[in-house]
Amino acid sequence: MTAWRILLAPMALLGTLMTSLAARADHGMAHPWQMGLQTPVTPVAEQIQDFHNLLLVIITVIAVFVTLLLLYVMVKFSAKNNPTPRTTTHNTMLEVLWTAIPIVILVVICIPSFKLLYFADSIKDAEMTIKAVGHQWYWSYEYPDHGEFTFDAAMVDKEDLQSGQPRLLTTDEAVVIPVNTNIRLLIAADDVLHAWAMPAFGIKLDAVPGRLGETWMRVTKEGTYYGQCSELCGTGHGFMPIMVKVVSKAAFAEWAKGAKEEFASRDEKNGVKLADAGGKTAE
Numbered sequence: 001m002t003a004w005r006i007l008l009a010p011m012a013l014l015g016t017l018m019t020s021l022a023a024r025a026d027h028g029m030a031h032p033w034q035m036g037l038q039t040p041v042t043p044v045a046e047q048i049q050d051f052h053n054l055l056l057v058i059i060t061v062i063a064v065f066v067t068l069l070l071l072y073v074m075v076k077f078s079a080k081n082n083p084t085p086r087t088t089t090h091n092t093m094l095e096v097l098w099t100a101i102p103i104v105i106l107v108v109i110c111i112p113s114f115k116l117l118y119f120a121d122s123i124k125d126a127e128m129t130i131k132a133v134g135h136q137w138y139w140s141y142e143y144p145d146h147g148e149f150t151f152d153a154a155m156v157d158k159e160d161l162q163s164g165q166p167r168l169l170t171t172d173e174a175v176v177i178p179v180n181t182n183i184r185l186l187i188a189a190d191d192v193l194h195a196w197a198m199p200a201f202g203i204k205l206d207a208v209p210g211r212l213g214e215t216w217m218r219v220t221k222e223g224t225y226y227g228q229c230s231e232l233c234g235t236g237h238g239f240m241p242i243m244v245k246v247v248s249k250a251a252f253a254e255w256a257k258g259a260k261e262e263f264a265s266r267d268e269k270n271g272v273k274l275a276d277a278g279g280k281t282a283e
Contacts, residue, residue, distance in 0.1 A: 028200050028225030028244075029166055038199045041221045041246075044120045045202030051116055058105065120202070123216045126184035130175065134187075134194030134207040134229065137236030141175055147260035155239045169226040171243040176259075178252035179222050187213040192234060198227035198242060206231060219246045 030038065040046040075081065131142040138154040153171040161170060177183055187196045189207035197204040198217075205213045219225075229240035247255065 028223055029169060030199070040200065040202060041219050041223075041225070042201045042203075042217050043220075044116075044217070045200060047116050047119060048202045051112055054112065055109065058109065062105075120215070123184055123214065124182050124218070126216060127182050128178075129184040129186060130177070131186040131188065132175075132196050132207070134189040134191075134196070134233070134240075136191050136234050137229075137240045139171075139194075139196075139229075139240065139242060141173075143256065143259070146256040147264070149260050149263040151259070151263045153243065155241050166226060168239065169228070169241045169243065171241055174224070175242070175244045176252060176255050177217075177219065177244060177246055178249040179219055179246050181249065182216060182218050185215050185217060187215070193231045194233050194240070195230040196227070196242065197230040198225060198244065200225045201227075201244075203227075204230055219244075222246045222248065 028038070028041075037049050037052060040049050077085070128143075128145045131144065133140045133142070135152075138152055140150060140152045142148065142150045151173050153173040153175065155168065156165065156170045156172055158167055161167060185196070185203070185205075187205050187207045188211070189209045191209065193209070194207040195204060196207060201217050201219065203215055203217060205215050207213060223246055225244045225246065227242040227244075229237060229242075231237070233240070
């Protein structure tokens with residue numbers, strides 16, 4: 001019993017460390033020396049993490065089994081222990097087993113995999129829609145269900161960051177969504193390939209010019225979450241972050257009311273400036 005405790009002590013310590021680091025990662029972003037995935041805050045992300053943990057167990061068992069088998073073969077059939085090799089070249093039972101067992105393992109893996117793919121791809125009674133459009137190199141967002149206002153979200157430069165704002169992840173405008181709400185997310189691009197990736201939400205979907213991607217999310221915990229474009233979209237690829245603020249439904253309703261007025265008036269001012277510029281050019 002004491003020997004087993006000694007062998008399991010490093011694993012227990014590693015588990016404690018991973019739990020501690022996972023708690024630190026409960027801020028919607030990655031952290032130095034983080035082990036494991038970010039804390040999931042959507043049903044899809046939770047199932048992705050469960051599937052990841054299942055695969056981790058399966059691959060660990062396979063790796064341990066194969067390692068022990070190789071060690072056994074190396075010792076059992078070494079020249080010292082087996083000076084006269086057997087002449088057997090085939091073993092029907094062994095060949096059936098090493099063909100059938102991997103098939104069974106793949107079936108065990110594919111069943112939850114297909115369930116997860118279907119769950120992530122099917123929209124669950126969407127209560128609102130948001131459209132994200134990728135540009136070189138920023139995102140713009142449309143809220144068609146709350147006044148059809150649109151705004152751009154660009155990265156905040158290092159010298160303009162405030163205390164507590166992460167570098168390369170903070171944007172001048174945040175995507176604001178209500179907590180515990182089924183949201184349809186439409187993703188598009190107007191120039192090259194982009195990808196809207198939010199690890200804590202379990203979302204990573206390409207934005208393809210000329211096509212409209214679709215996914216969904218329901219965030220169960222309020223807070224600020226960060227992601228980035230995950231396609232090599234050009235020289236500004238590393239400077240195209242995503243910042244999402246999840247607030248209460250009452251706070252979102254208040255924000256949407258103010259945002260509709262703010263961004264609508266901003267668009268009107270921009271339209272007037274463009275019209276004036278066009279008139280002067282014509283003259």
